Amino acid sequence: MIPFSPPKVYPELFDEILDSLQSGWITTGPKTKKFEENLAAYAGVPNVLCTNAATSGLELMLRWWGVKPGDEVILPAYTYCATANVILHCGAKPVMVDIGDDFNIDPEKIKGAITPATKVILPVDIGGWPCDYDAIKAIVDDPAIIDMFRPSNDKQEQLGRIMILGDAAHSLGATYKGKRSGSLADVTVFSFHAVKNLTTGEGGAICLNLPKPFDNAEIYAYLRVKSLHGQTKDALAKTQKGNWEYDVIEPGYKFNMPDLLAALGLVELARYESETLPRRKEIFERYESAFRQEAWAELPVWQSGEARSSLHLYLLRIKDIDELQRNRIITEIFNRDVSVNVHFKPLPLLTAYKTMGYRMSDYPNAYRQFSREISLPVYYDLEDEAVDAVIQAVIHAVNIVK
Ligand SMILES: *Cc1c(COP(=O)(O)O)cnc(C)c1O
Secondary structure, three states: OEOOOOOOOOHHHHHHHHHHHHHOOOOOOHHHHHHHHHHHHHHOOOEEEEEOOHHHHHHHHHHHOOOOOOOEEEEEOOOOHHHHHHHHHOOOEEEEEOEOOOOOEOHHHHHHHOOOOEEEEOOEOHHHOOOOHHHHHHHHHOHHHHHHOOOOOHHHHHHOOOEEEEEOOOOOOOEEOOEEOOOOOOEEEEEOEOOOOOOOEOOEEEEEOOOOOOOHHHHHHHHHHHOEOOEOOOHHHHOOOOOOOOOEOOOOOEOEOOHHHHHHHHHHHHOHHHHHHHHHHHHHHHHHHHHOOOOOEEOOOOEOOOEEOOOOOEEEEEOOOOHHHHHHHHHHHHHOOEOOEOOOOOHHHOHHHHHOOOOHHHOHHHHHHHOOEEEEOOOOOOOHHHHHHHHHHHHHHHHHHO
């Protein structure tokens, strides 16, 4: 069976973990700090805070921004549930909008969804393909939309417009107009969950890129405290001689990343541009040259003059089929010992959101893309022969069903 997304295991990971264990630092300490610095340099942002998941990072930033009951946050209907759940946890209303044919939130639809209660736009770089951030920025900077904005605290007053919080769970290493993911929005959050391009098992990172007069270094220092119970002294600082005294300035969260996981991240980041992305690109190219021959195949966009995907998901679509045919094709692919997936089931199809009143019929393009979509395996250890086996399984399955 060809798996969908197994982790890569190699000796450098063991060495770095062993180093952590032997140093005595297994929770948040020097390796987490180093991983944050390396991520900041890679993404091209002033400060990065690591967390135990992207979900925690997104919620921390919504809380920091003061999102509360009565507020609205705009997100695509086509994403993983985490994007909506963090909004709900803050007591705010997720305002879902439809997507474009590239699976990403449609900026035109964002415009129509803005109200005086809108506090955040939360775009998602689906599959690693960056959203059109210039179009989204133009919306929040539009004088009529700025006029509508109702700040309810000092930070919102200071920015004076809707904040753009990027869900970049898929897009580490993607570029848009010469800039890397992380530096494309006010704040951007990466995920290092087990199936993501770069994994620490579980983990996330917040890239702080707020415009002046915000002081990103100061915000980083505050968020560090907020992400660890609001405690003013972390474990590392407390090891200094006699330095036991601490305070808790607010009831914070337990969102910190331990050094044992940062150790994995350090090793993974060091090989990301030189090994991970090039191999993923070869696999994308192999899929592309095979499926380009098939009239029924609709290929995903992953590079253009302006943008480059992080090649997280190969989102193949089959033309002119319905959801049931897609599901039968998937069964046939599995029958040939190949694992595939669907990314994502649009949120309005899921019980939690359906119950809240969201309707699939309000997001026709999200449904149209979902109903024809099959995600193919992409990972470093997937050999060319296995890629060819996936291609053959897909072609065979489509021919049986279509
Ligand atoms: C994986 C994922 C998340 C959540 O990431 P975690 O690190 O598991 O919290 C959020 N958004 C999207 C689009 C994802 O795919």
